[in-house]
Amino acid sequence: MPINVEIIPSDNVLQMYGPQETDCAYSLSGQILLSTTPSRGAFNKETRSQPALLTSLVLTFEGSVEHFAKGQGYNAKRLCSVSQTLVVRAQPVAIPSTPDHKVAVVFDLAVPGWLPASLSSKHATTAVTRYALYAKAVYQSEEPSGLWLGSKTKYRDATPVPITLRRNRTTAPPKKCTFAVPTRAISTSSRIPQDVISAIKARATIPSYVLQNASEPFDLRLDVGASVSGVTVHKFGVRVIQSSTYGTTPDQAFLRTFPLPAEQPPTVPLLAAHELDSLYMAGIAFPANALRIDKDDVLHPDHPSVFNMQEGSQGHALETELSSITVPLHLDTALVKPTYASPYLHIAHRLLVDLDIAYNGHRERVGFHLPLPLYDGPLRSSSGAQAGLPAYVQLYHSNGEAKYVAGLPAYSKECRPGEIKDEAGASHPVEFRRRHVRARSDCTDSDSSSSESESSC
Template sequence: MTISVQIHPSSSSLYMFNEPETSTAYSLSGHVSISISPSQFYFDKARSAKAILRSLTLTFEGYQELVTHETGYTATRLCSFTRELAPVEAMLLSTDGREDRDHNGKTAVWNFVFDIPVPGWLPATSTFGSDLHGAAGTRYSLFAEARFASFGEGHARGWSLAALCNSISPRDRVVHAKRCDVEITRFMQPEVEFDADAGKLFGDMTYAIDSQSDRPTRTNGDPTRIPEDVLKKIEVLATVPETVATDADDLKLAVRLRAAGLPLEQQRRLRLTDFEIKLTQTEHFHKSPQSSYVAAFPLPDESMQTDRRPLQNPHPTKAMYDIGLITAAVSSPDASAFSSTFSLLPKRHSGRHKLPKGGVSFAHESASESEVAWCKLEVAVPFSHVQVNEDMDWERKYGRVKALRPTEETPLFCVHHEIEVDLTCVYDSDVEGQKPATERLVFSVPVTFARVPPQRAFSAKDFLAIPALSSISSSLPSPIPSRSASPAPSTASSSSSSPSYNEFNSLPAYSQLYHPNGDRKINYSIPLPLYTPKGCDPPEAPPYEPSATHNFVDGKLSL
């Protein structure tokens, strides 16, 4: 008799949305199948097969493994949930009545349905560190184990070759299913309405910059340096998108400068002549979970961690490190973390740009004293979409995989992005024939990269066309960052296939319509209908005007 157990999730991918949240959960559903087929022998025909199912457990396990030359092997368990799928009482599984007419054995199958809530704070599946002996990183897997007792096969004769084999086989058996990997992908969901013409999915973040000179030491009266009293009057604003899609072509950067505290004549002497932009990705590796992450998210306690309860599917290098075949290069126990930074600019892009015609003046010739103008600089910064095993020269040199990643915080691995701007400003001398003073202002601002689901331009009118939403469209709130707890797609799909638009945006997220406690969200900006006494015509309601939005335009607040 042959018994097999297989795991069949509804989808091999689980999609999560927006920032990790401890108050959200996602559904991972499917079924576990148990197949029983009688043994077949050349001189004997199978009659039936029976097995008593004592238990059927399904375990969802998430874990992080870090393998680098600097840290060696380290692992942490992110979560582990076990569900019993079999009935409380032992269940008899039998192929009686399932034999076919030509006496060939026929497999009987029983399906046990499962639905596991997966916490919404879990990090996305990813590969990082060394992949010399196989990919390591963040992984999620399903494991199933079935326990049977007193199973056997019935035959018409009292003695047969099948009965002899069955008599010497073990009476109890534990059958394990083949591991089933589940890929978790996290998306940042854009607001419901966006500027389709400009292709903007997210808003902008503006930073007031305290720029620093690249030459901190200063000598009084140095004619090659811009005077300190002039330098302090230069104001700098930098604007970047709140979120940059990892599949976007470039990053939009806007820099504005002015020296409103200087007389107009001095403003005209200030010019921006050239600039340099660096876009970097910094990866932080840790041998143990960060204390800040442990405080924010409910990782399993010490009794559930890998040193006391080994992973069911550890990385191959774990055994090599355990027996000393491979050793880490860490020189002291205090060296428990390290960082690595590389440029995201394309290889043939230097990032240095020189402005034509001697640069841009802080104040044009026709400007008046009362006019406060900004010197504007708008740049589309391209970035490389490098993936794992593409830049093999870099990976061989540093012993780690290289890839453009979303900005994220995880227990053992963190990714941060930053854009550094180097502005060269000159200050023309009022002495004829003297060279202008020069100063380089350097600053950096953080940038957030994220995966974004496929989008198309739509407006609130699209929601009105959906019958299921026509009755609630008037109460749709203004675009609110979603903390959706929607289940994973119910149809099976390949992990390499891209999710369709309808899969994400045909309905608003749960958190856009309801509060965490289940109460319905109310958009108070939409007025209630006016009261009308019986028998009277309803008065004409004033036209609805949405609440004013505030935008900074050229340094001035406009409504």
């Protein structure tokens, strides 16, 4: 007699907060429903349901990253495998014969907090990061199968349940960061002297990060001037370049930082193997140490990305005092992906600015670029429920020190914001201890508009 095994997580979306950290974990809870179903006996007649004895129930949360291209190769890595034994043979669970009577077994898994977010990026090659819940039940039943007595020990796999993992920012809203950037000629055969190009002074002010799914534009403020006379600027263009780097060999820095399981395909196949897994098992894989970089301009095509500094053909004369202009920039949310790192895929974003300048009758394009992190925006629970307790990383620093020294203030109509009252009724100010973290961005690329910059946020 078969049984039904159904996995019902409390939420199909697992929210993680802050950077990828190896010293924290997140709870993924829910229940597994088990019930009996009538079976078919001799002459395809439906027989009465018989009770079953559940002797083993194992739940597994598995994450994987796959890199493949049809006709070229396939690579895969198991990111994590977290299992929980819910029923053991020494303590079996009886499943009643009534089909509408279901047995619920609750579970609570500790999922590592360093896992990358779920992602599917498609260009000429495809990189997929995905997670799912799997369950396997072992049970005993005395019911005959057809004309022959069936085996007492039977197995049943639940339908896998995909889990979407999202990473969210826990910092304050983005701050305005100002970068002092040296400009460089984009063309290798510039007719404007290098000392004149070096005399152009530029500052760019952008947000410290941008939300991937933001519907509102973000502002770029450009301050530009020159320490020599005779330089004019006519217009400038802006691009936000999304660079997706696919590697055929797992990134060694990622493997050193994050603890991947020892059991890896093809020796231990993934629980949900891809259709191209047969190529991997046969040793047909991508050539080692090969890279492919796909670049996309993720600014929205329906909004302007080229701006005039001044109307007319004369251009705007640059002086020692910097001239300022602020322009809105709109992202194409259909194309943009969050800044990302996994064994086979890295996604980075940069803002590129090039200025059309003139000097002594010669025109030239000079430019610079800046790192622009993009992160996932806030996402509601798929079940529609509001978030419960805050994540550990929101209350404590990585060294275990509480972010809120005096504790959370108790509610009182008589308390002003930032105060709590003790048992005697005396008011005390709440002390908040803040920790400032300065991020360092490493950005390398072959674009001729690259530059180094100094910033202050």
